[in-house]
Amino acid sequence: MKAIRRFTVRPVLPEPLRPLSDLARNLRWSWHAETRDLFQSVDPERWAAAGADPVRLLGGVRPSRLAELAGDRRFLRRLTAAADDLHDYVTGDRWYQHQDADLPAAVAYFSPEFGITAALPQYSGGLGILAGDHLKAASDLGVPLIGVGLLYRHGYFRQSLSRDGWQQEHYPVLDPHELPVSLLKEADGTPARISLALPGGKALHARIWLAQVGRVPLLMLDSDVEENDLGERGVTDRLYGGGSEHRLLQEMLLGIGGVRAVRTYCRLTGHPDPEVFHTNEGHAGFLGLERIAELCERGLDFDPALEAVRSGTVFTTHTPVPAGIDRFDRELVGRHFGPDAELPGIDVQRILALGMETYPGGEPNLFNMAVMGLRLAQRANGVSLLHGQVSREMFAGLWPGFDAEEVPITSVTNGVHAPTWVAPEVLRLGARQIGTQRAEDALTVGGSERWDSVAEIPDQEVWELRRTLREQLVSEVRERLRASWRQRGAGDAELGWIEGVLDPDVLTIGFARRVPSYKRLTLMLRDRDRLMELLLHPERPVQIVVAGKAHPADDGGKRLVQELVRFADDPRVRHRIVFLPDYGMAMAQKLYPGCDVWLNNPLRPLEACGTSGMKAALNGCLNLSVLDGWWDEWFQPDFGWAVPTADGAGTDPDRRDDIEAGALYDLLEQRVAPRFYERGRGGLPDRWIEMVRQTLTLLGPKVLAGRMVREYVDRLYAPAAQAQRALTPDTARELAGWKARVRAAWPGVSVDHVETTATTATAELGTSVGLRVRVGLGELGPDDVEVQAVSGRVDSEDRITDATTVPLKPVGTPDLEGRLLYEGPLSLDRAGPYGYTVRILPAHRHLASSAELGLVAVPSEDAAEAAGVLLR
Numbered sequence: 001m002k003a004i005r006r007f008t009v010r011p012v013l014p015e016p017l018r019p020l021s022d023l024a025r026n027l028r029w030s031w032h033a034e035t036r037d038l039f040q041s042v043d044p045e046r047w048a049a050a051g052a053d054p055v056r057l058l059g060g061v062r063p064s065r066l067a068e069l070a071g072d073r074r075f076l077r078r079l080t081a082a083a084d085d086l087h088d089y090v091t092g093d094r095w096y097q098h099q100d101a102d103l104p105a106a107v108a109y110f111s112p113e114f115g116i117t118a119a120l121p122q123y124s125g126g127l128g129i130l131a132g133d134h135l136k137a138a139s140d141l142g143v144p145l146i147g148v149g150l151l152y153r154h155g156y157f158r159q160s161l162s163r164d165g166w167q168q169e170h171y172p173v174l175d176p177h178e179l180p181v182s183l184l185k186e187a188d189g190t191p192a193r194i195s196l197a198l199p200g201g202k203a204l205h206a207r208i209w210l211a212q213v214g215r216v217p218l219l220m221l222d223s224d225v226e227e228n229d230l231g232e233r234g235v236t237d238r239l240y241g242g243g244s245e246h247r248l249l250q251e252m253l254l255g256i257g258g259v260r261a262v263r264t265y266c267r268l269t270g271h272p273d274p275e276v277f278h279t280n281e282g283h284a285g286f287l288g289l290e291r292i293a294e295l296c297e298r299g300l301d302f303d304p305a306l307e308a309v310r311s312g313t314v315f316t317t318h319t320p321v322p323a324g325i326d327r328f329d330r331e332l333v334g335r336h337f338g339p340d341a342e343l344p345g346i347d348v349q350r351i352l353a354l355g356m357e358t359y360p361g362g363e364p365n366l367f368n369m370a371v372m373g374l375r376l377a378q379r380a381n382g383v384s385l386l387h388g389q390v391s392r393e394m395f396a397g398l399w400p401g402f403d404a405e406e407v408p409i410t411s412v413t414n415g416v417h418a419p420t421w422v423a424p425e426v427l428r429l430g431a432r433q434i435g436t437q438r439a440e441d442a443l444t445v446g447g448s449e450r451w452d453s454v455a456e457i458p459d460q461e462v463w464e465l466r467r468t469l470r471e472q473l474v475s476e477v478r479e480r481l482r483a484s485w486r487q488r489g490a491g492d493a494e495l496g497w498i499e500g501v502l503d504p505d506v507l508t509i510g511f512a513r514r515v516p517s518y519k520r521l522t523l524m525l526r527d528r529d530r531l532m533e534l535l536l537h538p539e540r541p542v543q544i545v546v547a548g549k550a551h552p553a554d555d556g557g558k559r560l561v562q563e564l565v566r567f568a569d570d571p572r573v574r575h576r577i578v579f580l581p582d583y584g585m586a587m588a589q590k591l592y593p594g595c596d597v598w599l600n601n602p603l604r605p606l607e608a609c610g611t612s613g614m615k616a617a618l619n620g621c622l623n624l625s626v627l628d629g630w631w632d633e634w635f636q637p638d639f640g641w642a643v644p645t646a647d648g649a650g651t652d653p654d655r656r657d658d659i660e661a662g663a664l665y666d667l668l669e670q671r672v673a674p675r676f677y678e679r680g681r682g683g684l685p686d687r688w689i690e691m692v693r694q695t696l697t698l699l700g701p702k703v704l705a706g707r708m709v710r711e712y713v714d715r716l717y718a719p720a721a722q723a724q725r726a727l728t729p730d731t732a733r734e735l736a737g738w739k740a741r742v743r744a745a746w747p748g749v750s751v752d753h754v755e756t757t758a759t760t761a762t763a764e765l766g767t768s769v770g771l772r773v774r775v776g777l778g779e780l781g782p783d784d785v786e787v788q789a790v791s792g793r794v795d796s797e798d799r800i801t802d803a804t805t806v807p808l809k810p811v812g813t814p815d816l817e818g819r820l821l822y823e824g825p826l827s828l829d830r831a832g833p834y835g836y837t838v839r840i841l842p843a844h845r846h847l848a849s850s851a852e853l854g855l856v857a858v859p860s861e862d863a864a865e866a867a868g869v870l871l872r
Contacts, residue, residue: 011058014070019083024054025180026086028214030117031136031419033427038082042069051586053119055180090215094142095445096713103713104721105272106144108262109134110284112254113156113239114149114220116213118586120179121155122220124239124549125514126611127318129585130383131280132213133417133611137705139214140419140444143713146265146274147218148258148284150250151176151209156239159549159582160487165565167550167558167581171238176209176222184208184219184265192268194221194260196252199341204232206253208261217271219261221253240551248328248336251369255286256342259294275721278314278712279377282325282369288313288376289351293343300729302350303736306376311732311846312724314716315377317370317409320390320608321518326369330356333367359397374398374409378723378848379716382411383609385633390605401856403803408849412715413630414609415708418443421615423469423593433457446706454696459682459689466596466620466692471504473594477545478502480580480587487581500575502543507676509624509668510595510616512547512583515557518606521548522560524599525567526661534665535576540673543576544599545591547583588612593619597672600625601664603656604645605632614703620692624672626660634702639695641667719848726846735846738784739853742842748778749785751859752819754838756826768825773808773838775857776819782810786843786850787822791836800835808838 013021020042029035039054040047043061050056069075096103113128114120114135123129131147138145157169176183184192184207196204205227211218223235235249242250259277266273279285288309295305319325330352335341338348355372357363374380374395382388388411393404419427422443430439434453442451482498502508515521524531524544534542546564550557561579568577580587592598598616600607600623610629617623623640625631635642646659680686701707727735757770771789787810792803808824815821826836840857841850 011061011063011066013058014066016070016076017066017079019079020054020058023079023082023086024058025182026090026212026214027116027120027180028086028089028139029054030119031417033419033424034085035082038078041075041078051118053117053180055119055178059178094140095710096142096144099713101714101718102722103718104144104275104724106146106266106274107138107276107278107717108146108148108259108274108287109138109278109280110148110254110258110287111280112149112250112283114147114218115585116211116218117180118584120181120211121174121584122149122152122239123585124156126609127281130318130414130609130611133415133420133705134280134709135213135216135218136417136420137415137444137709139216140417141706141709141713142215143709143717144272145216146262146271147211147213147216148254148262149218149220150236150239150254151181151220151222152236152239153222153224154238154241157549157552161484161561161565161579161581163488165562165569167561169552179209179211181209181211181220184210184261184268186268192261192264193225193227194257194264196257197342197344198232198249199335201340202229202232204228204235204249204253204257206236206257206261208264210265217265217269219258219265221257221261223253244328244332247326248332251283251326252286252336252342255284255288256290258284259287259290275724276312276314276717278316278717279373280316281318282315282373285315285355285369285373285376288372289337289343289346289354293346295729296345298729300732301736302346303740304729304732307735307739307846308724308727308729308732310376310378311727312720313377313379314712314720315373315380316383316412317373317380317391317395318383318608319370320387320394320606322394327363327366328369330365330367359400361397370395371398378852379720380409381716382409384413384629385411386605386629387411387608390608399851399854401854401858402851405803406851408851410715412708412711413633413702414611414614415703415705416611416614416618417705418618421589421592422618423589425465425468426593426619429457429461429465442701443704444706446701446704446710448701451697451700454693454700457693459684459686462620462689462692463684467504469593469619470508470596473508473545473590474502474504476587476590476594477578477580481578484581497571497574501578502545502575503541506576507540507542507597507673508595509542509544509597509599510546510591510621511544511599512588512591513600513610513612515548515550515560516554517556517560518603519548520601520603520657521546522563523601523657523661523664525563526657527665528567530665532573534668534673535573537673540677541576542668542673545578545580545595547580547587547591549583588615592616592621595621596676597622597624599664600628600631601643601660602626602628604628604647611703614699617695617699617703620696622691622695624664624667630703634699636694636698639691639699641672643667723846723848731846735844738844742780742784742853742855745779746842746855746857748776749780749840749857750776750778751838751840751857752776754859765828765831768827771808771824771826771836771838773822774815774819775822775840776817777840782820784842784844786841788839788841789824789826789836790839791826791834793830794833794835798835800837804829 046060047057111131113123115123115129115132135147154171160168186192191207205225206221206223209220224233291309292305334348337343337351354375355367357368382391391409392407396404396407399407478498478501550561565579568579592615598613598621604626607628613623626643644663646656675688753774755772787808788805790803790805792800808822811821811823842853842855
């Protein structure tokens with residue numbers, strides 16, 4: 001019979017065991033091995049059945065077992081130690097508290113998804129896992145972060161396969177009362193609520209769930225409340241589900257509702273108000289509008305409020321392709337703002353202007369969330385060096401007149417949270433080598449450029465560890481494969497072959513990620529006969545473990561999954577290649593350590609970062625990847641292989657795939673497999689072990705989320721906090737007024753005449769050339785601008801590369817026409833073809849970049865002709 005109503009019965013823990021509840025409710029257990037071991041010892045069988053989730057475990061432990069533990073002095077000592085350790089972790093000073101800089105009192109970090117643990121399935125892929133790792137690393141470092149997201153009642157989908165290998169989606173209902181979260185409550189015990197105004201006098205209400213991620217609170221908004229109509233209750237139903245209006249409401253709830261949730265949390269707990277707001281991808285961009293509205297209510301006009309909000313906002317873009325950005329019809333956005341909807345005090349046209357693609361090549365009727373994110377943030381970044389470059393080119397239209405390299409988007413390369421992703425066996429080996437505390441610091445705080453102590457681990461220990469991890473993966477794969485085949489309708493009698501799937505002594509390659517077309521799940525199938533030869537080689541076989549989910553609406557991605565599954569079903573190779581459905585954190589934590597090689601073959605440069613290879617590297621797995629994302633930045637032949645690319649503009653996509661697949665087969669056949677199976681005098685693969693050692697020594701410290709968060713603090717959070725403090729209401733008014741004045745006067749700014757002391761077309765290295773520039777500033781004065789000489793080597797089309805800028809100084813008083821003379825030396829510090837130009841830029845002490853306004857004046861053709869010749 002089916003229940004007509006469901007509710008959660010919570011266990012009553014005996015008094016001595018009460019600390020177990022606090023340990024279960026703080027998600028630090030998800031990366032703290034000693035706490036997990038403690039919960040496992042409560043009831044090992046139930047721990048496994050609960051999917052290593054302490055909340056589910058405690059909900060099912062027999063009262064007799066709890067009574068037994070309450071009298072077990074050894075268990076109680078371990079419980080006290082774990083509780084004391086958590087208290088010290090949460091309250092003690094950490095890296096952030098020991099910094100001399102004037103750092104922000106708090107930072108609010110907004111993301112549409114967070115991957116903290118499989119027990120809280122609120123993520124779809126890399127963006128969410130990165131956000132979860134960001135919170136965990138911030139907690140380890142003591143950074144006062146507040147995470148803000150949504151609580152999706154169905155999370156992302158669960159994936160299974162039909163008999164013929166077609167992806168099927170399932171959306172199990174998640175009961176928040178069975179998750180490691182708690183309701184944020186008002187002082188009178190009622191649930192804290194926020195609400196948004198909707199068109200037609202309706203409202204969207206949401207309650208706030210709190211997940212405690214170590215020291216970091218994560219606020220998650222949930223619209224499934226009785227006050228809402230059925231449609232509004234479903235706003236937080238699924239991650240990345242629904243049509244345009246559904247997604248718009250999710251993003252309004254995340255951004256606008258999220259700011260209101262932060263204010264509520266700080267009011268109720270006394271937590272410092274954030275000085276910096278970090279938008280992780282464009283989905284949360286509306287947070288800037290809510291903050292503008294707050295300041296307008298305090299008496300500021302829109303423009304000064306915009307400047308104040310921009311000064312304290314950081315925007316991180318994660319997509320290298322325009323198609324990956326949420327864009328909405330302007331009429332849809334316009335309907336949800338204004339007098340009859342949300343933020344009635346702000347002119348709808350001002351809101352729309354922030355997101356419109358008003359630049360060459362843009363769609364004038366579309367509201368672009370990333371464009372709004374960039375316009376509302378004074379500081380922006382991509383997530384790897386190459387992705388920063390791609391982002392500057394992609395968004396260059398927002399800064400007309402500037403070369404892409406000057407677009408004010410920097411990069412902070414992603415990192416991964418080592419305690420979450422490093423296998424316990426690897427952690428124990430590190431602890432034996434350098435001590436538990438030093439190993440923990442190395443993995444969390446980081447700071448070292450090399451982990452030289454890895455060099456002292458004996459080869460035998462390294463190789464035994466790698467085999468142990470491979471063996472564990474083989475067991476995990478067989479178990480998951482059996483479950484998958486049962487879901488596909490197979491009976492036990494036809495599954496005997498699974499006992500022979502994979503071999504713990506065979507070179508194991510991993511490939512797991514989302515399945516958009518650019519990640520090329522099926523590139524390995526390009527020449528199936530050649531792949532079969534690699535899999536079945538009599539002396540140097542390889543085996544491949546593949547996992548990944550296609551978006552529910554992406555039939556092309558589902559076809560790729562089916563193509564891979566059908567190949568892996570072939571009885572000739574099914575013991576050497578497997579596809580595991582329902583890729584998620586729990587599977588990933590077994591997969592990364594157990595593989596010898598991590599494969600990544602996206603279309604370059606469409607992988608923004610690609611952090612899965614970082615997680616693999618921290619476990620001693622070698623990377624075999626296209627030079628994209630982080631691998632383009634840090635690859636060295638000492639610790640991996642680069643797949644050559646055929647990414648010339650004229651290359652046909654099919655031919656490109658053929659070329660790159662051929663290069664991949666060649667690498668596996670001629671370099672990777674021989675290196676793995678080659679044995680030295682001691683019977684060990686000495687050269688392979690050395691590559692593992694180099695991976696850990698050289699890559700290990702770089703790929704840490706601790707390194708990433710420290711970079712955010714130093715390069716983005718601290719400057720944003722200082723800018724935020726500097727922009728008092730009066731200063732914000734002054735800056736906004738100055739910008740308006742400069743924009744209005746800029747058509748009257750010109751470079752009228754340029755001359756140089758150079759008399760010939762050649763000059764000697766190390767000499768200087770004098771520049772004299774006559775400029776017209778119109779209504780502006782010398783304090784409003786900077787006149788610069790820009791010089792450097794020139795290419796065949798006279799474009800300046802690797803430019804150096806030098807400010808020129810005003811000389812004398814304006815002439816009769818009001819023009820000013822600027823002078824300065826041009827140092828010839830590089831040999832070869834050399835050139836220069838002159839430009840005028842707006843200048844103000846509160847600009848984060850001289851390109852901020854997107855205004856620049858350069859010489860006219862007439863002025864350029866008088867400027868002397870290029871030096872060649």
